[in-house]
Amino acid sequence: MAYEKADQRVRYTKMVIKNSLLELMKERPVSKVTVTDICKKANINRNTFYTHYANQFELLSKIEDELYEEIRQVVGHTMNLENSGKLSYEICKYIKANSNICEVLFSENGDKELLERILYISHDINIEKWKKEVKNIDQKLFDKWYTFTAYGSIAIIKKWVTSGMKESPSKIAAFIDKATEAISKDFY
Known part of the structure; x- marks a missing residue:
C-alpha cells in the first residue's frame, strides 16, 4: 500500500513537471526555459526536479x-x-x-x-x-x-x-x- 502511494506521488510529480514545461513553452522555446522556471511553475524544489530529469531538454525529450x-x-x-x-x-x-x-x-x-x-x-x-x-x-x-x-x-x-x-x-x-x-x- 505504501509503495502504491509513493508511486502515485511520483506519477503526480512528473505530471506536474511536464505540464509546467508545456505551459512555459506556450510562451517561449525550451532553450529559453530554465529548470528554475519549471520548478517555480510546478511549485517544487530543484532537487525534486533533478530526481526525475537531468534538465529541461531531457524532460522535453521524454x-x-x-x-x-x-x-x-x-x-x-x-x-x-x-x-x-x-x-x-x-x-x-x-x-x-x-x-x-x-x-x-x-x-x-x-x-x-x-x-x-x-x-x-x-x-x-x-x-x-x-x-x-x-x-x-x-x-x-x-x-x-x-x-x-x-x-x-x-x-x-x-x-x-x-x-x-x-x-x-x-x-x-x-x-x-x-x-x-x-x-x-x-x-x-
Whole structure:
C-alpha cells in the first residue's frame, strides 16, 4: 500500500513537471526555459526536479518520446494492408484528444521534426501496400511520392493544430485522404 502511494506521488510529480514545461513553452522555446522556471511553475524544489530529469531538454525529450510511442501504438492498431484509410483519422483524433500537448509540441516553440517522425511511422507499410497494388513502379518513385504526401499532410495537420483545431478530426482526415488519393491516381 505504501509503495502504491509513493508511486502515485511520483506519477503526480512528473505530471506536474511536464505540464509546467508545456505551459512555459506556450510562451517561449525550451532553450529559453530554465529548470528554475519549471520548478517555480510546478511549485517544487530543484532537487525534486533533478530526481526525475537531468534538465529541461531531457524532460522535453521524454514528453516527445511518450507522445511518439502512443501515436505509434495507435498506428500499429489501425494500420493493416487492407484498411489504411482510417489511419489519418486515427492520428487526427489522437492529436485532438491530446491537444494540450500537441498544440505546444507542434508549435514554433516545439520540435520541428516531431510531426515528421510521427507521419513516417506508417512509411514501410504503405510502401508494401503500394508495391502490391502497382507492380511496375520502382521503390525510389514510391519514396518520393510518400515524401510528397507526408509533407503535405504535415502542413495540413500543423495548420489545423496551430489554428485551434476548429474542424473535426474526421474533416481534416477526409481532406488529407482525398488529396492523397487524387495525387495517387495521377501518380500511377
